[in-house]
Amino acid sequence: MTPIKHALTIAGTDPTGGAGIQADLKTFQELHVYGMSVLTSIVAQNTMGVKDIHHLPIDFIELQLQSVIEDIYPHAIKTGMIAQKEMMALLATKLGSLQNVPYICDPVMMAKNGDPLLEKDVRSFLRDTLVPLATIVTPNIAEAEDLIDMKIDTLEDMKKAAERIIHELGAKYVVIKGGSLNGEATDVFYGKSREFHILDAPRTDTKHTHGTGCTFSAAITSELAKGIPIFEAVKKAKQFTAAAIAHSLNIGHGYGPTNHWAYRLNASSN
Ligand SMILES: Nc1ncnc2c1ncn2[C@@H]1O[C@H](COP(=O)(O)OP(=O)(O)OP(=O)(O)O)[C@@H](O)[C@H]1O
Numbered sequence: 240m241t242p243i244k245h246a247l248t249i250a251g252t253d254p255t256g257g258a259g260i261q262a263d264l265k266t267f268q269e270l271h272v273y274g275m276s277v278l279t280s281i282v283a284q285n286t287m288g289v290k291d292i293h294h295l296p297i298d299f300i301e302l303q304l305q306s307v308i309e310d311i312y313p314h315a316i317k318t319g320m321i322a323q324k325e326m327m328a329l330l331a332t333k334l335g336s337l338q339n340v341p342y343i344c345d346p347v348m349m350a351k352n353g354d355p356l357l358e359k360d361v362r363s364f365l366r367d368t369l370v371p372l373a374t375i376v377t378p379n380i381a382e383a384e385d386l387i388d389m390k391i392d393t394l395e396d397m398k399k400a401a402e403r404i405i406h407e408l409g410a411k412y413v414v415i416k417g418g419s420l421n422g423e424a425t426d427v428f429y430g431k432s433r434e435f436h437i438l439d440a441p442r443t444d445t446k447h448t449h450g451t452g453c454t455f456s457a458a459i460t461s462e463l464a465k466g467i468p469i470f471e472a473v474k475k476a477k478q479f480t481a482a483a484i485a486h487s488l489n490i491g492h493g494y495g496p497t498n499h500w501a502y503r504l505n506a507s508s509n
């Protein structure tokens with residue numbers, strides 16, 4: 240039997256379970272990877288928006304990380320909501336010291352309704368500290384625009400932005416998620432091999448897309464933890480997320496969550 244793989248998410252919380260740490264752990268579980276988590280910020284949010292954020296002390300984030308790593312070494316690590324400069328600095332030091340562990344950087348900046356999840360003026364620090372360490376960085380359109388200070392309106396713009404993220408910021412690979420562009424669900428993958436891949440999936444006409452980005456990056460993390468090659472991992476994550484959105488859940492009063500078990504249902508009916 241293949242030994243179990245372990246994946247670690249370092250992120251903020253969503254008490255409604257659709258985004259953040261909770262979405263990551265559900266995704267790890269669905270993709271048969273043992274899930275672990277280090278909390279950075281506790282967020283009072285729901286499908287309608289963010290009410291307040293409580294940031295954990297830096298030394299306590301460090302202690303959580305140390306507790307996990309000295310006991311169950313992760314085969315892949317993702318970061319999601321990292322809200323403060325001090326958190327980014329700590330994680331840059333720690334992640335930089337881990338050898339050969341794929342690092343998936345989801346540069347989370349805001350919730351689906353536009354409420355900010357990062358403190359003011361830290362976006363450039365995220366670009367300079369965590370992004371360069373990433374095996375793969377997974378911005379949506381707004382996050383990519385912010386990272387390289389460029390407006391993105393077309394697929395060609397997405398490709399230019401992807402090149403700049405790799406060649407100017409230093410990540411190894413990038414997938415820019417086009418979920419919010421022109422009513423398409425087309426993503427652009429690019430990386431050190433300098434080849435573009437366009438990822439398409441049928442777009443589902445739904446507003447219930449809370450946590451799609453977390454789910455997508457957690458699915459990539461799961462596959463990289465298993466040792467799957469990077470583009471295969473991204474393709475699988477795209478299918479997993481597309482199924483989760485196609486069967487998204489009309490619960491809550493705002494942007495409802497995706498359905499993390501939809502991929503399993505599809506797979507068992509094939
Ligand atoms: N309506 C949709 N139908 C199908 N796929 C979608 C849809 N919306 C987004 N996607 C896909 O879902 C994945 C996540 O992209 P998205 O742009 O929604 O992330 P995000 O904005 O970071 O999400 P969040 O901030 O809510 O976590 C991408 O592969 C994107 O193409």
Ligand SMILES: Cc1ncc(CO)c(N)n1
Pocket residue numbers: 250251252253258259260282284319320347349350351356449450451452453
């Ligand atoms: C904690 C957290 N991370 C990410 C997102 C973006 O979906 C969210 N709403 N909450």
